[in-house]
Amino acid sequence: MSLATAPSGLARDGANGRFAEPLVRLERVGKTFANGTVALAGLDLAIGRHEFVSLLGPSGCGKSTALRLIAGLARPTSGRILGPEGAPRGAVGFVFQEPTLLPWATVFDNVWLPLRLQGVSRRQALGPVGEALAMVGLAEFAAAYPRELSGGMKMRVSIARALVTRPSLLLMDEPFAALDEITRLRLNDDLLDLWRAQSWTVVFVTHSVYESVYLSTRVVVMAPRPGRVVADLPIEAPWPRDEAFRTSPAYNALCRRVSAELHRAMGA
Amino acid sequence: MATTLEPAKAGLSGTIEPAERAPASDRLARILAPTIIALLVVLGWEAIVRLNDIPHYILPGPSLVARELVESWPVLWPSLLITVKIATLALLAAILGGVGLALLCSLSRWIEIALFPYAVVLQVTPVVSIAPLILIYVDNTLSAVVLCAWIVAFFPILANTMLGLASADHNLRDLFELYGASRWQQLCLLRLPTALPYFLGGLRIAGGLSLIGAVVAEYVAGTAGTGTGLAFRVLEAQYRLNIPRMFAGLLLLALTGVAIYLIFGALSHLLLHRWHESAVRRER
Numbered sequence: 296m297s298l299a300t301a302p303s304g305l306a307r308d309g310a311n312g313r314f315a316e317p318l319v320r321l322e323r324v325g326k327t328f329a330n331g332t333v334a335l336a337g338l339d340l341a342i343g344r345h346e347f348v349s350l351l352g353p354s355g356c357g358k359s360t361a362l363r364l365i366a367g368l369a370r371p372t373s374g375r376i377l378g379p380e381g382a383p384r385g386a387v388g389f390v391f392q393e394p395t396l397l398p399w400a401t402v403f404d405n406v407w408l409p410l411r412l413q414g415v416s417r418r419q420a421l422g423p424v425g426e427a428l429a430m431v432g433l434a435e436f437a438a439a440y441p442r443e444l445s446g447g448m449k450m451r452v453s454i455a456r457a458l459v460t461r462p463s464l465l466l467m468d469e470p471f472a473a474l475d476e477i478t479r480l481r482l483n484d485d486l487l488d489l490w491r492a493q494s495w496t497v498v499f500v501t502h503s504v505y506e507s508v509y510l511s512t513r514v515v516v517m518a519p520r521p522g523r524v525v526a527d528l529p530i531e532a533p534w535p536r537d538e539a540f541r542t543s544p545a546y547n548a549l550c551r552r553v554s555a556e557l558h559r560a561m562g563a
Numbered sequence: 564m565a566t567t568l569e570p571a572k573a574g575l576s577g578t579i580e581p582a583e584r585a586p587a588s589d590r591l592a593r594i595l596a597p598t599i600i601a602l603l604v605v606l607g608w609e610a611i612v613r614l615n616d617i618p619h620y621i622l623p624g625p626s627l628v629a630r631e632l633v634e635s636w637p638v639l640w641p642s643l644l645i646t647v648k649i650a651t652l653a654l655l656a657a658i659l660g661g662v663g664l665a666l667l668c669s670l671s672r673w674i675e676i677a678l679f680p681y682a683v684v685l686q687v688t689p690v691v692s693i694a695p696l697i698l699i700y701v702d703n704t705l706s707a708v709v710l711c712a713w714i715v716a717f718f719p720i721l722a723n724t725m726l727g728l729a730s731a732d733h734n735l736r737d738l739f740e741l742y743g744a745s746r747w748q749q750l751c752l753l754r755l756p757t758a759l760p761y762f763l764g765g766l767r768i769a770g771g772l773s774l775i776g777a778v779v780a781e782y783v784a785g786t787a788g789t790g791t792g793l794a795f796r797v798l799e800a801q802y803r804l805n806i807p808r809m810f811a812g813l814l815l816l817a818l819t820g821v822a823i824y825l826i827f828g829a830l831s832h833l834l835l836h837r838w839h840e841s842a843v844r845r846e847r
């Protein structure tokens with residue numbers, strides 16, 4: 296099956312944004328680093344199956360930390376996380392805030408890595424890796440080394456690497472921040488297509504109000520010091536979303552609401 | 564989608580071409596500059612010796628050294644091979660020991676805590692002072708000399724490889740963990756490649772040190788040994804007051820050291836030039 300056109304077995308209720316079965320639940324989660332920094336305190340967050348949740352908040356409010364906790368890459372210092380534990384390998388895809396590529400490996404080998412770690416041979420990986428690279432528009436750069444790519448291209452390689460295992464939970468930390476407007480909009484649409492076609496759950500960290508409203512079924516606004524959730528806004532807009540949605544009054548109204556919440560989070 | 568990407572591709576195609584070596588003029592200068600210095604030194608040396616009528620048993624001129632080098636080549640060349648053999652064996656043992664111990668240390672912190680102090684002790688004890696003991700306890704002079712050279716060469720490889728194995732990017736480690744990589748996969752696909760540049764740096768240092776170690780050990784072994792390495796020849800020439808041959812031997816040793824350095828430099832470049840900052844030419 297191709298990455299973009301797999302049939303969805305699920306009837307999606309995009310307008311509602313609330314889905315019955317939570318996939319990940321963070322209960323009163325706190326994270327204090329060894330140096331005493333309180334990154335998160337009393338964070339409550341439930342992420343339902345097949346939701347598209349954006350985490351929005353000012354720099355340093357603990358978005359990356361929350362994402363790492365969900366992925367199981369860090370442990371909470373208080374509270375608990377009921378997570379996608381026991382999920383098979385490759386079921387969680389993670390896009391780090393930095394590209395995080397192997398500098399000694401070509402673009403192809405970097406995207407092959409998650410499959411390789413599961414014992415997929417290079418030949419078996421040709422198809423999936425090719426598709427993932429085509430998705431992010433880098434098919435011709437398979438043989439290049441990371442240092443020969445621009446910042447945005449490296450980021451796209453890292454997105455392809457997260458997609459190649461077709462994860463059921465995709466965690467993305469500002470994946471499009473380094474990209475130009477046009478590429479970003481195109482990748483936004485590609486991501487939405489994928490999410491709608493596959494039965495994915497996405498947690499998406501961003502700084503952009505517009506991006507979060509366009510993509511999400513829910514926008515979670517966080518405030519800093521200590522990091523916590525201050526607003527949880529369902530984005531009740533119809534699917535599919537496209538250019539027309541982006542220019543609609545409904546979209547503008549939603550952006551204004553989210554923006555106001557963000558201002559409150561930063562100002563208070 | 565293709566249309567939006569065209570400009571990026573066009574802009575980048577220039578750097579995608581493998582970054583070739585420095586331009587020809589640059590390479591020429593790199594050879595020319597040291598050659599000119601060498602010529603100046605040789606000419607100055609010859610001039611000083613001739614103008615001041617310095618006797619050859621005190622300071623032979625370069626022309627005399629060159630003649631001696633040619634004449635005693637049948638003696639010096641086999642000796643050089645022996646010294647090179649000693650240094651090579653010591654270096655191989657240092658690579659095996661250094662990388663092996665570094666791997667053990669990276670496997671378990673307790674092994675590191677237990678063994679590393681002794682590696683440091685070996686490193687800080689001057690080899691000239693242990694060499695006589697080693698020569699007493701090890702019957703075979705060749706083995707004893709190799710052991711001395713090994714002691715000198717092994718530490719930089721150990722220390723650098725250990726640093727390299729511990730230097731893997733934390734996010735990359737997280738990535739491996741996320742995909743459930745085994746320890747073996749982490750080692751092969753992440754830690755070893757990360758350690759490679761560090762190891763090669765250690766190798767460059769150890770290469771020169773293995774030669775120095777071999778020479779020092781040969782000196783200590785002196786005539787007592789069956790050794791006929793180059794250092795022994797230099798020592799022998801000194802006893803016989805054959806100063807030109809001493810110079811010829813020293814010259815050969817120095818050239819060997821330079822050759823070792825260049826070989827490992829080239830190896831480093833070969834292995835790293837596609838990806839590591841140290842070997843990649845900067846594009847401006």
Ligand SMILES: Nc1ncnc2c1ncn2[C@@H]1O[C@H](COP(=O)(O)OP(=O)(O)OP(=O)(O)O)[C@@H](O)[C@H]1O
Nearest residue numbers: 328329330332334353354355356357358359360361
């Ligand atoms: N390893 C660490 N050790 C100590 N403090 C840390 C560490 N990582 C993060 N922090 C602190 O935790 C807080 C939250 O960091 P985090 O990276 O989650 O922010 P963020 O919301 O992702 O910010 P940005 O939008 O700038 O990426 C910050 O105040 C930061 O200083």
Ligand SMILES: [Mg+2]
Nearest residue numbers: 358359392468
């Ligand atoms: Mg962050």
